[in-house]
Structures are given as structure tokens and as C-alpha cells.
Amino acid sequence: MRSAAKVHYDGYLSRIARDLKTPSPQLARAVDSALGAEGRLAALRTVGEERSLEPGTREEDEDEMERRTLLQALAALGLPASPISEALRNIRISVHRTVGGGEDGHIDEWDEIVVEYGHLYVPTPPRRLLLDLASDLVTVQQIIKRKQQEDARRNRAHSTSAPWSRVAAELCALMAKTLSNLGRPREAREWWRTAQSAAEASGDTDLALWIAGGRLAHGLYERRPAAVLLARADKVLERVSDAPSRGLLHVRGVRAQLLAPAGDADEATAELQMCGEMSGTLPPSITSEVHSIAGWAEDRLRYIQAWVHAHLGEREQLDGAVEHAHRVVAAEARRFRAQFGLLQAFGHVRAGDVSGGVRLAHVVYSRQPVEHRTTMVTSLAEQVLEAVPLQRSGEQIVTDYRELLAGSGRKAIT
Template sequence: MFDLDEDVLFSKKKASHEDDEMERRRLLQTLATLGITSSPIFDSLQTIRDSVGQSLGRDERLDVEMWEETVAEYGYSYLLTPPQQLLREVAADLVAVKQAMSRTGSRDRLFRPWCRVTGGLSFLMAKTLCNLGQSRQARPWWATALDAAELSGDPNLSMWIRGEQLIHGLYDRRPTPVLLRHADAALDGYASSAYRGIVDISGVRAQLLALHGRPAEAAAELHRCGEIFEKLPGSVAGDVHSIEGWGADRLGYTQAWVYAYLGDRDQLDQAVSQTHRALGQSDPRPRFRVQLALLQAIGYVRSGDVTEGVRHAQAVYEAYPVEHRTTMVTRLADDVLEAVPAAERRGSSVAGYRELLASPVDRRAIT
């Protein structure tokens, strides 16, 4: 009635300064375990900065805007930074955001923007853990990201997270029927929306149908994916350099994936060429290009050209730096070998590729 905060009305115990400091030390110790150290000099400077900001009456909205920009910048660095390094950077930023957000109540005007930042960072943590082969450890981060996105009131972020979770589930080899059920549920009621996540979900649904041996349905879903793509805002469809974008490169990659697993070499080569045109000569994303090349190798093997497919895959994978071999890269490399018919697995070229994949280098470890 009097617009009192629930905590005030029911006199719930508030965390003391000592409690806040204890949690701060615990979080810093956790970061140290990850190899992230905090300099006393920078901690002192941060204390001074906070004090000066309070004296100036600093608008905390500026802090939120700074972190929103940081999340946006991760959209670019994610494509280039080794996941082991990205893991540490995102972890440190999550701690910083947690500390900044601790002063915000659920009715504060900045609560939803802070939730959006937290959702974005948690989403990046989940993706990075999946890239390191730690899909089980990523599960609670996916849940945290979705919770934060829902609290932020941003349906575009929520659908994007759901779509990316399905994509990583595909590469983590979760059961296809389970992922299809989740995709159908996510699309229910949103299929005609121009959210960035909807085109993700439609694309992964086409991939799942191809993997499940339903080519006609996969082709129909690809067509729907293209229609959704045409409805995307120019800021999304025209961005091929950030994970926040979903441009013609992503559409071409999705088509290449479907045709590769269906063994349709002609359509695959056409989709790969289309993707390279969308990327342009100056695109700096080697990981994306490696995945595209491995898809091409899978399609060649599935279409019957085992020698060319394996040769192509070995040349690409062998030259790619170990620290950039994310789960998506290694899964596609493994799928080339798995596509080779049993009768042809004893050939010298296949044996050499098998030895490369079985090398003692830990391809997915967090170091």
C-alpha cells in the first residue's frame, strides 16, 4: 500500500559489511584458483575511484552501459580468443558485475539492465565451457543465463540463449529426439518472430533433422530458416564479425552442415562457396573457416569420395593450432572419420588421419 520494499516491510536481515567483505574475499580466492590474480595497487585504485564517484554523485547507469558494451565486445573477441583465455576473462568480469550489482534491489530501475549484463556474461561462460568439452559444467551456467535473461525482460536475449544451447547440444551429441523436442517447444508461438535466436533455433532444427535421416523435412526447415533470415533487422543480418550477428555466412554454414550430413556434394559445394563470398577475403575468423572446411570433408566422405574427404580434413586439422581446437572443431574432425565406411578404414590415408585424432595432445582440457 505504501510502496515499501518487501525486505523493509518484513525486516529481513540484510547482509552486513563484514558479510560483503567475506564474500568478496571468497570470490577473489576463487579467481586465484583459476589463475587470475588481483593486484593490491589496482584494488586500492578501485576503492579511491568508488569514493570519488560517490562524491560526484555518479549515475550508476553509466556503469551498466559500460558493462553492456563489454558484453558486446566479447561478441567479437569470442571468435578469436582461445577458450582457455576467454574462460578466465569472463570469470573475472562476472565477479566484478556481481560486486557492482550487489547494491541494486529487485525494484531498482537498474535491476533489469544488470540482469541483461549478467545473462550475457553467463551465456558466454556456458559457451566457453562447452567449447572446452565441459558440457556438464556448462549446464548450470545455461540455466543462470536463462534465468537472468527472463528477469531482464529481454525476449530476444532469452531466445538467443535457447538457440545457442541447442547448437552446443548438437555438437555435444545429446540425443537428437530430445533436442528436436526442445527446438519445437522454443519455436512454439515464436516461429514468425524476427528475434535473432529464432533463426538459430530453426537452423539447428534443420541440422537435427538431417542428422536424424529426415532429408525432406530438413530441406523444408532450411527454407523456413531462410525466410526468417530475410525478416531479421539489418543490424543482425549484416553483421558477420560478431556472434551477435546472424548474417549470410551463418545461413550458408547452416546449409553446408545439412548438405554435408545428407551427403549432397553439389549442394554442399554451392553452400560453401556462398559462405566464403559472404565472409569476404578480410574475415579474420579462422575457427569458422576450419569448421566449414571440415563440413566439406564430411560431405565428401558421405558422398563416396573417402580419399579426398580425409585428405582435406587432415590438411586442415593438422595445421590448426591446438589451443583453438574447440569442441565444435574436434567433433567435426571426428565425424569425418566416423563417416568412413568400415571396409575403407584400413587404408593408409585413413590410418594416418586416425592417428592424428588419437594423438596424446589433450584437445579439450582446461589449462
């Protein structure tokens, strides 16, 4: 304490002792003089300053700052990291590295996590899914950064982060879809771009196409201009081969959905037929999975058919597609089943059965839990109302349906 008083830095010295502050050159000289160290302490301060500039030290500091920023972002979403969780995380990482563990060993586990999200996407309320995705995206981002730093240190010619970029791309696409479902299209758009970049970095062309198709599909429900979306779909198709794939099928399916409302019946029907033919050439691993959004099973094809036939006013074909879909769509996939019901209601109104179509839409939408009234569901519900001819808009059944939408539409989703 007497030495601290001598140099007039007692409070400051306390913070330095606890590693909360770095000593200034003036303080180093003052302490050196007070203790009679003949320049040795001042020299140590200079050595410490040089070490702080060594390669890797500043990088580690930046990594730590970024990690804290990400943790703060998670806390803002309602996912706080407790001191105990942080301590356990640091201990686990240290032990994992000591025993020779690396990220490569559990890429398969993250692939499984992505598969699980594909199954959870439809039955899980978007808000809950968003929190889980945010947490996992932070973890994957940190892994990718460490892989990139390791590649740079070892001067590797080939990146070892490509498989992780694929995982990140799929998680980012799921985040984009979730934000879109929550009625936040602008934020979703940024995530779509990040997902696309990550897919391209991974070298997975089918995944990049699948993400492009997803972005187009959500643009439909966000009511983006059809001409803009159609031009983007055509641009995507110009750059790829016609080799059948899940991603190509996704883009072509959305293209059929874009053509039908525009009244281009011939081209929409031709695109729909092409989707059916391509679907038959894909492996069962893609076409037999009806419980996940990651594949392209019969339910997806039936949905494209229902959309096209509904917008073209082809009631008989529409009802057939919906009937086939109900046989394969899981009962817990309530959002997807609601979308089929609302498409059918829309098609019936378009075909002239206003009372029947609106009544069906009212039943479907009123039974949908608020947390599942996503942008996709509500957009279709609104389209049913918009299809009602002006001269019948004052009928009681239409008025009741309008009030249902006004009272519990997107505003109920927070």
C-alpha cells in the first residue's frame, strides 16, 4: 500500500492487479522508481506490449469479443448463458482439445441435427424454432471460424470448413423460413442471402438450388411482385443443368406456382407435368420422406398441383390433389394441412362456390392455433377473401370470415 501511495496510483494498481487494466508507460516508470528496480519493471511492460502484438494474440482477443457479442445477442432473444454454463463450456473445450478431439469428428452429429430440424419445422411453432436455431447457429459459426483460422495457420490448399458451411447454409435457410413465417420478410431476406453464400462456399449445388427455391416460395406468400420472382426463377434455371435433383424440382415447382396466378395455363401445366416426371426419377431417399421439408415426397408434388389447379379454376383436379395429399400428410403437420384446406377453399371460390369456399376457409383458419398462423397460412386465408366477387362481399358468411381474419391474423404472431 505504501508503494501504491508513493506513485499515486492506488485505485489504478488494484485494477491492474486484477488484470482489468494494462499499465501505462508512465505508471511502469513510476513503479520501477518506487521499488528501485533500476529499469527492469519498465522493461517488462515493453516486453508485454510487444507480446500483445504477436500473431494470434490480437486474433484471440477479437474472437473473444465476437463470442461475447454473440452471447449478448442470444441473451436478447431470451437465451442467456449462465456463468455455470460458460464455465462448463470452457472446461469441456479444454478437455476435448487435450484428448485430441476435433470438430471433424462430430460433423455427422450436426448433419443429424439439420435432419431433425427438417422434421421439426412444420409441427413446431416458429417462435420456439427461432430460439433453437439461433443458439445452434452461434455454435456452428464459431466452429467455422476456428476451422478457417486453422487452415490459414497451416497454409492448407483446401478448406476444411466446407462441410460446416453446408450445415450453416441449411440452418440459415431454416432461419430465413422461420422469420418469414413470423411475418418478418426483410430480416428473412438477409438470412436467405447468407444461406445462399454458405451453400456456394460448401460447393453443394443441389443445396444452393434448394435454398433458391425456398426463397422464391416464401416470396410468393410475402406477396412480392410475381414478375420479379419469375425473373429470378428464370435466372436461376439459366445457370444450372437439367439433371434431376431436389433443388431443381423445388425451383421448377415454384415457377409453376408463379405462372398459374398470371393466367399462363399452358406453361404452368407444362411445368407441373415436368415436376411430376422429374419426381419419378429421384431416389426414394428424397421422394419417400413425407415428414421432413428436406425431401420432395408426394405431399410436395400434390401441393404444387393443388396450387396450380386452384388458380386455374380447375376444381375437379384441385379436389383430387387435396384428397391424395390428405392420405400422406402427417396429422401433426397442421400448418401444411391447413394450407391444403385454404388452397381448396380458394379454388372453390374461384370456381364460383363462394359460400362453400368461404365456409371451408373459416373452419380451417379458426381451428389453426395462433402460434401456427404463419405468413404462409394467413396469406392463403387472405387470398380466399380476395377471391370473393365484389357483389357478394357483403354477405354474412363473408363478413364473419373477414372479422375472423381482422381479429386474429398476423397481428397475433409476435
